[in-house]
Amino acid sequence: MHYAIIAAGEGSRLVQEGVALPKPLVDLDGRPMIKRLIDIMLDNNAESIAIIVNEQMTQVRQYLESLKLDTEFRLVVKTTPSSMHSFWEVSRAFPESGKFVLTTVDTIFRADDFAAYVEAFENAPAGTDGYMGVTSFIDDEKPLYVDVEPGSMKISGFKDQPFEGMKYISGGIYGLTAPALDVLRTCIGTGISRMRNYQRALVESGLRLQAWPFPKIVDVDHAADIATAREFINQ
Template identity: 55%
Template sequence: MKFAIISAGEGSRLSQEGVRLPKPLVQLNGTAMIDRLIRIFEANGAEQVVVIINNEVPETKTHLAELKKTSGVPLEVVVKTTPSSMHSFYELSRYLKDDKFCLTTVDTIFREDEFARFIEAFKASDKDGMMAVTDYIDDEKPLYISTDEELNITGFHDEATPQCRYISGGIYCLTPKAIRTLEGCMEKGMSRMRNFQRQLVADGLRLTAYPFSKILDVDHASDIVKAEAFLNRKE
């Protein structure tokens, strides 16, 4: 199974709030966020990790070049500035067409034990996709997910509906079947990951929700302290 990281954003809100490091290199408990993800993926049996970064932050490129020399898992780095996370996913997709894969953004923070159970559940599943979800809402524009009683996903929504128990956690386990949907989205000129996810449902892919207790994003300087407390189980 392969793992992929979208890390092509500018991290403008962090820099405006005085955080000098590029977002992938922001440290949580002394470890860069991108290093933490790669280590976790390796621990969960990654055959390869593919990362996309933008071409405007040389520090991240240099860091990954050094990490590639010592990484215990094959590491592929794509350097390209893209207009959206869905476009970043498209740039990564050529590496992901031959097996199940897990995709996430670099600033998605979760507990490792929950993630390990999530990956094992997906490996054993016959579904086309398994999405990490949470009922903890700390996002400025959450993507709500409607499900049936068996947690099969029926829709993705900008606003909550009575069928929405969870929001998207930004961790996607998918099969190569999803790449065909992605390619169709690109051909139609679509953008944004949430529109891609809606298209997965429209195309009839079988998706299920996998609940996590809490998933955080690091978008602001204050989120760094919050994320560290969460990982240290103080929150």
């Protein structure tokens, strides 16, 4: 499996709330959160890992450059206007065929839940274009709601507002295949931005996406979220 991590945000809210370290280097379990994520990926058959950080994150870049990883590793240093554009930058590390998993550095989940997700994606039925991590635990300021077809977990849409029968929101974990990169290329070419709009474009393009539920996913956006994430992963 090929993996990518988007760590290109500024983390300005954490800075404003008194957190001195850049977000990717915040300690959650004795490791910086980005190292924890890398280790989880290495434990799940990582053929390669690509990471993007912005040009201002010199401390994060230096930390990543110091790592010795037992897999192919590509570090992209570039400031981008959105997470979708960050995805575009790291997508160049992906092979023309095969599967890959992308997530953001502040998406916090349990390692065993992620392992189950990767195994399911690796063994997905033929014709499946993606496995999108979702959760029914809503602790996001602006969640993206996921609509699935009745009686299945096939995704039929992504919505900004809650709706009747809604069960899941996007968890920020994207398992995709090569056709999704064609859609990404089109989005970049037509000026579409933001990951949520890209996800809508995947559905509109006819790609078959399955929702895979995680019991809980925590986003680290504020200083108080750090304690929540630490408690969650150490339970």
